[in-house]
Amino acid sequence: MSLDSPTFGCTDSPVRRERGQKAVFCxxxxxxxxxxxxxxxxxxxxxxxxxxxxxxxxxxVMIFAEPRFGTAVLEEQDLAGLADAHKExxxxxxxxxxxxxxxxxxxxxxxxxxxxxxxxxDRAAERLSGIHAPHVRVYSYTGSGLDTTFTQGEDTCLxxxxxxxxxxxxxxxxxVGALPDVVEDQCLSLxxxxxxxxxxxxxxxxxxxxPAVGPNTRFILAQPFLGETAxxxxxxxxxxxxxxxxxxxxGTTLWLKAVADAYxxxxxxxxxxxxxPRARAKKAIAAHLETLNGKSLFMFPDSQLEIPLARFxxxxxxMKTTEIATPFLHKAIMAPDLALLPSNTALTEGQDLEAQxxxxxxxxxxxxxxxxxxxxxxxxxxxATKWAIELVFTPVHFYEQAGDLAGLFSRPLRRRALLNGGxx
Amino acid sequence: MKLTLWxxxxxxxxxxxxxxxxxxxxxxxxxxxxxxxxxxxxxxxxERRNARPPVSFSTFEASHxxxxxxxxxxxxxxxxxxxxxxQAMAVxxxxxxxLLQDDPNGISRALGLPVPVVPLELPSYSRKENYGADExxxxxxxxxxxxxxxxxxxxxxxxxxTALGFRHRDDVAExxxxxxxxxxxxxxxxxxxxxxxxxxxxxxxxxxxLMYPETGESAARHLxxxxxxxxxxxxxxxxxxxxxxxxxxxxxTGLPVVTDESTLRQPWWSASVDSTYLTGKRVFIFGDGxxxxxxxxxxxxxxxxxxxxxGCYNREMARPLRSAAAEYGLEALVTDDYLEVEKAIEAAxxxxxxxxxMERNIAKKLGLPCAVISAPVHVQDFPARYAxxxxxxxxxxxxxxxxxxxxxxxxxxxxxxxREDFEFHDAAGASHHGGKAVAREETPVVPAAExxxxxxxxxxxxxxxxxxxxxxxxxxxxxxxxxxxxxIPFFVRGKAKRNTELYAAHKGVCDITVETLYEAKAHYAx
Numbered sequence: 001m002s003l004d005s006p007t008f009g010c011t012d013s014p015v016r017r018e019r020g021q022k023a024v025f026c027x028x029x030x031x032x033x034x035x036x037x038x039x040x041x042x043x044x045x046x047x048x049x050x051x052x053x054x055x056x057x058x059x060x061v062m063i064f065a066e067p068r069f070g071t072a073v074l075e076e077q078d079l080a081g082l083a084d085a086h087k088e089x090x091x092x093x094x095x096x097x098x099x100x101x102x103x104x105x106x107x108x109x110x111x112x113x114x115x116x117x118x119x120x121x122d123r124a125a126e127r128l129s130g131i132h133a134p135h136v137r138v139y140s141y142t143g144s145g146l147d148t149t150f151t152q153g154e155d156t157c158l159x160x161x162x163x164x165x166x167x168x169x170x171x172x173x174x175x176v177g178a179l180p181d182v183v184e185d186q187c188l189s190l191x192x193x194x195x196x197x198x199x200x201x202x203x204x205x206x207x208x209x210x211p212a213v214g215p216n217t218r219f220i221l222a223q224p225f226l227g228e229t230a231x232x233x234x235x236x237x238x239x240x241x242x243x244x245x246x247x248x249x250x251g252t253t254l255w256l257k258a259v260a261d262a263y264x265x266x267x268x269x270x271x272x273x274x275x276x277p278r279a280r281a282k283k284a285i286a287a288h289l290e291t292l293n294g295k296s297l298f299m300f301p302d303s304q305l306e307i308p309l310a311r312f313x314x315x316x317x318x319m320k321t322t323e324i325a326t327p328f329l330h331k332a333i334m335a336p337d338l339a340l341l342p343s344n345t346a347l348t349e350g351q352d353l354e355a356q357x358x359x360x361x362x363x364x365x366x367x368x369x370x371x372x373x374x375x376x377x378x379x380x381x382x383x384a385t386k387w388a389i390e391l392v393f394t395p396v397h398f399y400e401q402a403g404d405l406a407g408l409f410s411r412p413l414r415r416r417a418l419l420n421g422g423x424x
Numbered sequence: 425m426k427l428t429l430w431x432x433x434x435x436x437x438x439x440x441x442x443x444x445x446x447x448x449x450x451x452x453x454x455x456x457x458x459x460x461x462x463x464x465x466x467x468x469x470x471e472r473r474n475a476r477p478p479v480s481f482s483t484f485e486a487s488h489x490x491x492x493x494x495x496x497x498x499x500x501x502x503x504x505x506x507x508x509x510x511q512a513m514a515v516x517x518x519x520x521x522x523l524l525q526d527d528p529n530g531i532s533r534a535l536g537l538p539v540p541v542v543p544l545e546l547p548s549y550s551r552k553e554n555y556g557a558d559e560x561x562x563x564x565x566x567x568x569x570x571x572x573x574x575x576x577x578x579x580x581x582x583x584x585x586t587a588l589g590f591r592h593r594d595d596v597a598e599x600x601x602x603x604x605x606x607x608x609x610x611x612x613x614x615x616x617x618x619x620x621x622x623x624x625x626x627x628x629x630x631x632x633x634l635m636y637p638e639t640g641e642s643a644a645r646h647l648x649x650x651x652x653x654x655x656x657x658x659x660x661x662x663x664x665x666x667x668x669x670x671x672x673x674x675x676x677t678g679l680p681v682v683t684d685e686s687t688l689r690q691p692w693w694s695a696s697v698d699s700t701y702l703t704g705k706r707v708f709i710f711g712d713g714x715x716x717x718x719x720x721x722x723x724x725x726x727x728x729x730x731x732x733x734x735g736c737y738n739r740e741m742a743r744p745l746r747s748a749a750a751e752y753g754l755e756a757l758v759t760d761d762y763l764e765v766e767k768a769i770e771a772a773x774x775x776x777x778x779x780x781x782m783e784r785n786i787a788k789k790l791g792l793p794c795a796v797i798s799a800p801v802h803v804q805d806f807p808a809r810y811a812x813x814x815x816x817x818x819x820x821x822x823x824x825x826x827x828x829x830x831x832x833x834x835x836x837x838x839x840x841x842x843r844e845d846f847e848f849h850d851a852a853g854a855s856h857h858g859g860k861a862v863a864r865e866e867t868p869v870v871p872a873a874e875x876x877x878x879x880x881x882x883x884x885x886x887x888x889x890x891x892x893x894x895x896x897x898x899x900x901x902x903x904x905x906x907x908x909x910x911x912i913p914f915f916v917r918g919k920a921k922r923n924t925e926l927y928a929a930h931k932g933v934c935d936i937t938v939e940t941l942y943e944a945k946a947h948y949a950x
Contacts, residue, residue: 024459026459057465070428073426147485373462379474
């Protein structure tokens with residue numbers, strides 16, 4: 001090993017814990033992808049005009065097809081008496097379900113105002129389930145910014161579904177986390193080739209193919225932000241397969257290997273199934289190495305994908321990690337990725353925006369991963385940035401997307417070079 | 425409780441952010457949970473601003489509920505002052521903080537900061553974004569502006585331009601130019617570009633130009649009372665309104681009207697024979713009240729369209745909008761529910777929609793041309809080029825913007841003449857627009873007599889995209905009449921269908937035949 005090779009392992013590294021102003025979305029934002037993933041679900045936020053405005057701003061798009069999400073906007077008269085709020089909610093839900101007979105699952109999503117008002121949405125969900133069963137099942141979970149940050153909204157959503165899943169004694173593998181359809185198909189194909197099965201997905205695309213869970217269920221997380229869901233599945237008796245997350249060639253291989261080992265897949269078979277896609281992934285990543293190798297990386301907290309992505313960028317793309325911040329660090333779930341992260345990485349949990357911006361200015365990294373509110377201001381100051389939100393809105397998991405994932409980080413650097421007249 | 429799928433306006437604190445972001449050396453502190461910071465991206469992404477909005481957030485969490493939240497707000501105020509050293513601050517509650525018991529006024533007074541801290545009252549559960557902007561600006565002006573001696577030369581203030589406004593940047597430049605031609609200087613433009621110290625100088629101006637009633641009217645009214653400054657009532661959008669505006673300025677100042685119309689092309693572009701095809705085109709207008717009222721006047725009097733529907737989403741403008749609509753014999757639609765707007769547009773069967781980004785989507789769904797005339801803004805509403813809506817250059821811009829989406833004169837004739845052409849047909853859309861030309865769906869050409877033998881010509885037409893299946897007792901399209909309707913080019917088909925149905929209803933005819941269609945055509949001929 002040469003002298004400048006980094007050493008790896010952040011398992012026992014100190015973590016800077018910060019609180020203060022945050023530049024992050026609240027958990028409601030995860031509705032933007034969840035409502036497209038679950039094709040017979042409607043997400044009804046019980047909140048304020050701010051919630052509705054956030055969702056349309058975060059979605060960044062206008063409505064071409066009628067979306068499967070909306071906000072029951074609380075008004076002055078709802079604040080006065082809570083008994084009324086429940087009646088009003090029942091009325092709005094009835095109207096909605098009448099207009100959308102295709103909806104089979106309705107999620108009542110709690111917000112900051114509904115939480116402060118102590119509007120009991122669990123009770124409302126139970127009552128509405130009673131009214132609209134068996135055609136529609138009604139769940140409730142919180143996407144409130146008081147409790148959840150961005151992707152945590154998916155965690156609270158899935159965790160709310162777990163107790164209602166049927167019980168099974170079957171030996172099944174459950175892959176947990178909303179994945180783009182193309183990625184989900186690739187994942188299932190790899191697992192099938194390994195001879196692993198039956199495999200179920202949570203969330204399922206439709207409620208009629210919803211998975212069951214029980215003591216013989218093994219599950220593996222496909223997204224790193226699902227700590228509460230993992231806990232809920234364990235309480236149902238399911239066993240978690242521990243692995244790094246499937247980003248890049250190495251991450252995907254280790255993720256699949258963990259499943260293969262749990263299922264006793266032979267080394268030969270594993271090699272036979274993964275050799276070709278591994279080579280493809282390495283080749284695709286190599287195209288971006290020239291741009292990324294040796295460049296320094298700073299990540300503002302955003303999606304909880306930061307640690308596995310920093311691991312990928314450091315180990316497979318040769319980037320140098322500086323500060324890597326995440327809104328919430330679930331040490332148990334992150335352990336395999338932390339073990340692979342360069343040991344000189346400065347880890348931060350939470351955020352105190354102004355202080356972090358000062359540190360960022362001092363570090364002056366080559367590439368900054370941050371939210372949309374910060375990207376243009378930082379670009380204007382001369383920093384190359386990557387919008388973090390694109391990382392959750394783009395297929396980035398598993399072998400065939402490894403090159404695209406590297407491309408998301410190399411593009412801002414190549415673009416700067418192009419605009420500065422340099423060759424790219 | 426009201427189900428909202430999409431909203432024209434954000435909450436009132438976003439209006440406060442629009443005012444603060446437009447200004448300099450002012451820091452706004454918002455008391456709210458994490459997540460409320462999403463609004464930063466509206467400014468940095470949609471408007472491509474190169475700096476963070478001057479807004480600090482207290483960011484409270486569930487664990488702070490109780491007494492801690494007030495301390496967080498106090499700390500956020502102190503930290504924001506220490507870091508940014510603003511000339512003044514404003515503090516407001518977002519929707520969640522409004523439900524807590526914290527008192528921003530008391531907290532900021534107890535802090536004793538060496539700069540004015542203006543508390544804002546923004547009722548999140550009853551008001552919206554425009555109200556928030558208007559009220560924030562009013563509160564700042566009320567706190568800072570005082571009556572003072574006038575400038576020796578005639579000057580005015582420009583009021584109402586904010587961040588995230590529809591072409592505010594260029595309107596300010598255009599109006600400044602208009603006034604300069606008359607020898608009038610701008611004392612302060614606010615909120616856009618003004619510092620709190622500039623607001624202190626508002627009283628020096630001889631009068632105020634209220635550019636956007638949505639965001640500046642309360643401040644203008646306050647200054648009228650407190651500093652005895654008259655304000656202009658005409659918004660100079662369109663040639664006629666610009667001339668009226670200059671006449672109003674002349675009346676206020678006693679200065680003669682001096683204009684430079686050397687670059688004004690809209691009246692001749694409109695009069696030139698190429699524009700004949702614009703005559704009587706049915707237009708539906710929706711947006712904020714100010715832009716809709718102005719657009720209706722231009723459409724009816726300067727371009728020669730027929731206004732067939734108009735409405736606004738901001739209830740505050742309902743009254744002036746209703747009286748403007750009455751001039752065109754219309755009833756104004758005042759709603760912030762886009763589904764209602766969509767219904768009204770369908771019913772009016774316009775040939776052109778002038779609206780917001782939402783109406784652009786509605787237009788796309790209905791296959792109608794559309795031009796955007798009003799906020800809420802989209803990244804496309806911040807063009808790199810100079811594109812004002814106000815003044816004479818604004819009139820030029822509007823002409824181009826509205827006419828471009830339409831099928832052009834000669835093309836319209838060709839489509840009418842050769843309806844059977846397989847390449848150059850309705851569904852292909854206007855030839856100067858992008859998008860893939862689609863081949864026409866080939867329907868077997870069946871001789872009319874065979875398709876609709878006389879014996880069965882009384883049976884109603886099968887359901888089709890052109891006419892809906894009517895309920896019994898209602899007006900029905902006979903197959904031949906429906907085929908004839910299909911031959912009418914798409915950009916006038918809606919009008920023909922509607923006129924024919926109206927005519928049939930008026931005459932008590934249930935079954936529409938080819939004769940009914942042409943009788944209606946003759947009836948509505950102009």
